[in-house]
Amino acid sequence: MLKTTLAGLRARTARLVLSSIAIVLGVAFVSGTLILGSALDANLHNDFARQTRGVDVSVEPGRSSSGSADEDRGGISQTQLDQVRAVPGVAAADARWGAQVPLVGANGKAKSATVSALEGDQRLRMTDLQEGRMPAKADEIALDATTAQTAKLAVGQKVSVLDQADKPVPLTIVGTYTQGVSKSSLSGDAAVLLPSALAPLAKEHYVGQVVVAADQGVSQQQLADRISTAVGGKLSVKTGEQYTVDVLKQISRGSGGLTQFMLVFALIALVVAAMVIYNTFTILVAQRTRELALLRCIGADRGQVFRSVLLEALVMGLFASVLGLGAGVGLSAALQAGVGSVFGGSKGPVQLPLTVNTVLIAFGVGVVVTVLSAVLPALRATRVAPLAALRSLPDSQDEVRRTSVVRMAFVAILALLGGGVCFIGLRSGDSVGFIVTGLGTMVLLGAVIALGPVIVGPVNRVLGALPRLLFGVPAKLASANATRNPKRTAATTAALMIGVTIVTMITVAAASGKESVTSEIDKQFPADYLVTSAVREHPLPTSLADQLRAQPEVQTVTPTGSAEVKVNGKSLYLFGTPADSLGKSVQLKQSQGDVSRLGPDTLLLSDSQATRYGLKVGDRVRAGGATLTLAGTYSNEDQSSAIVSLETLQRIAPGTGYRMIMIKARDGVSPQAGQAAVEKATASSPIAEVASGAARKSDLAGRVDQMLMIMWALVGLAVVIALFGIANTLTLSVLERTRESALLRALGLTRGQLGFMLLIESVLIGLMGAVIGVLLGIGFAKLVVSALSTDKLQVGFVLPAGQLAVMLAVAVLAAAVAAVLPARRAARTSVVAGMAEA
Amino acid sequence: MSALASDVGTRTAVAARDLVKVYGKGDTAVRALDGVGVAFAAGQFTAIMGPSGSGKSTLMHCLAGLDTVDSGSVHIGQSEITRLSDRDLTKLRRDRVGFVFQAFNLLPTLTAEQNILLGLELAGRKPDQVWFDTIVDTVGLRDRLRHKPTELSGGQQQRVACARALVSKPEVVFADEPTGNLDSRSGAEVLDFLRMSVRKFGQTVIMVTHDPVAASYADRVVLMADGHLAGEIANPTADSVLAALRHLGA
Structure with a gap:
């Protein structure tokens, strides 16, 4: 039996290599991440060691x-x-x-x-x-x-x-x-x-x-x-020694975050790879029905058939793990070089520490995922009846079964579970709720995947309508082929769907977040420009305000300051703002007393600060050289915790400079001209730093986009694996349909039409995954965004249609590329040889 | 129909001259066809027979333009198909030739009706509804048109394949062991239909078979052995064919 299996492996090397690419990529991702983690740890150890040496x-x-x-x-x-x-x-x-x-x-x-x-x-x-x-x-x-x-x-x-x-x-x-x-x-x-x-x-x-x-x-x-x-x-x-031990304790918090973050994406890639492997083995077993049946006829028992399929998976897993580990080393090197250049540090030479753990995990993941993915197909192989050897099988139809009660029950359970988790997440309404909702959406994704074989038919009918209309017979055949085996199509589609769903979800959530944060900046930026000190402990000189007022482009200049005073034995940071800024740049939600006015001796406190210092409205406190009266408290915690007028602040802490100067430009002054004027006025002070709402927004948008690019790249690998899955499924289908293709050629289908037919089939499969993925991703993002939204920060829902359209286009294009090799192969086979093939 | 009928025995539908087909190279080369020259009259039902490896299937593949020849020529009607490009061959198969194979004749994803009309659709031609109805009624598949191949018996599937071969009114229908996978009753139905298409519609049919009973349905039997033509029998019976084959085998 072992000999038969190995002979089979040799005979099917090409197919298995193609299928194992999925596992190679997954293992490469995991081992690359682990190696990177070890390298970062080693760096940290070195760095900390210098501190204690x-x-x-x-x-x-x-x-x-x-x-x-x-x-x-x-x-x-x-x-x-x-x-x-x-x-x-x-x-x-x-x-x-x-x-x-x-x-x-x-x-x-x-x-x-x-x-x-x-x-x-x-x-x-x-x-x-x-x-x-x-x-x-x-x-x-x-x-x-x-x-x-x-x-x-x-x-x-x-x-x-x-x-x-x-x-x-x-x-x-x-x-x-x-x-x-x-x-x-x-x-x-x-x-x-x-x-x-x-x-x-x-x-x-x-x-x-x-x-x-x-x-x-x-x-x-x-x-x-x-x-x-x-x-x-x-x-x-x-x-x-003790000092070193204490210092090293801090390291565990060092690189852990990045490694875990990346391992999440590695896990997604592995799930997708597992689906591709599962699909591959299902198809291989279906195609080998005759061979397996013959083995059973000769006297192989079910266990032997089962073991032979699993052995094949084991060899494939080992082979893929070796390649994956090698690729992981390369990936880690590339990442380190990339990280070094992104964060502008001469982070030192690229290190590739290959620990025993990393090797074991890489092999464990590669082999276990492959073998586990092959278990179901292997079980199916044992059910092949010996008599099947004598029948001629036009198509591997044994796995074509539509809905089953078990499946629908499973879908219902997953949907209820996911919906419930999402509901809990939405109700809790804090940062945990956001993560819980995210988990809930992943369970829902599982439900959709389980539902896959049921929905590919209808979805395909809708998506296939246009090509059927436009391209005639090849498109009709392609559309029929895409759903002739709903389970196979669903598994192929699901692999792509997972990646696209997650990418869409991240993209939409990021776009929504970006949008709401920029609108938040608009709210928080009451002025056109802000001048702040680049050095925290060094306030801005007060002369700066006068220089700014002298600029013709400038309409109003509102300086603010702060100082630390002792109140009831505890230090309190006083925020000084011009008396007339209340209700304009400083908006307070009154909770007790009166917060609409700032007199010479007025102190306003946030509710929590009033409680902390044990003060009630009307109380008098000594601060510095002055006596202040608490005139009112406010409930908005986003404001400074203690507010006095700027003049009062100068009186309490003479010589204190300004913490921040807000500038409003005159109407009709262009942003560039305003910026230039403010920069000119502050040029004399080395610590003055000019910021504008627009600049802050584009800076933030840039950072969000950069983060998004990294996420796209990370999830992208899962999408690439899924595309290999499509190519793989198509190749195997082409092999299975060799006689059918030959028949079509005999009936008058040209080579070009045959290739075109496969192209359309591939694009249809790709579109199914991408369209369902995008729709799911948008829905999930909506859930996550509303979970993220709190009273403090209202996150609006934004649909980045452009980005999503690009994604769909890329998926279609990639699916078309995936069809190239299978199509060439199908077109090359001669008609006679194809008809003769058993 | 009458025009076709008047052609019987006078016009040549398919002709091969000095056909040579070699498989493999050097020592392992096999001359599957070694200078075969044969003509098939229009409106006739011809069976090609011979032992395994005699070259009968290769001959049919070359005649139908499914395989290339190493030398010699094949004419279908006035066209020399051995000179055609792949594209033109495809077009020829689509428009002028019909096929019935031993097994795996139908696309599993299409219904019986869609399978019958597939060739016409590929050619972009409109089916002739009267002709379609005539054929469907002749093969007795009227109530099976909406069924998928897996829902049809082997004999029914093969009759669908025959209907598909005839619906485009080809100059010649090639049948490769059409009864090889069928029980004798289903086989007889298919052969009856093929013979009827020749008698009634003046169709030209060339059939490869190793079954003397199947060959007895033909008007003429061409015998092959070792890549050569080994004789022929006009108006064959099962017995006369069997006798001729026994002679060949010896």
């Missing part, structure tokens, strides 16, 4: 018994650092701290950069020098390699940072470095200064960690104990 003892501010975060504010003091340095056995101890400092780029505009104090001791540095050297003098700076690249700065150039009064401090770039992952490196631009140079630039000098290197012969534990005694119980002291 050379550290024998780490000293951090301890949690005091009162547990208040405010008490840690001082961090580790210089005295404590000195105490640590004095402990015997300490070879070196350095404070690790940093601050946000505005770094002025080549374009004269400042960007906030995380500047770290350079560790004095070489062993304790977490940076790797790339070029030049580290700063040795106060007027020298070293830049993170990526930062230097983005800002177009090179070693030897002059650069400046802004001090707290926004005065430029000139520095020379002496080196570039790469650094390990830490809180600071994730936030973008980074640089290193000597601690003495950094101190005057920083608003607060908070030291969160002191790292210590031990002398030779002193163990980490010994040193940690000594330091612990020396600095008392106020600081927490841990060994380098």
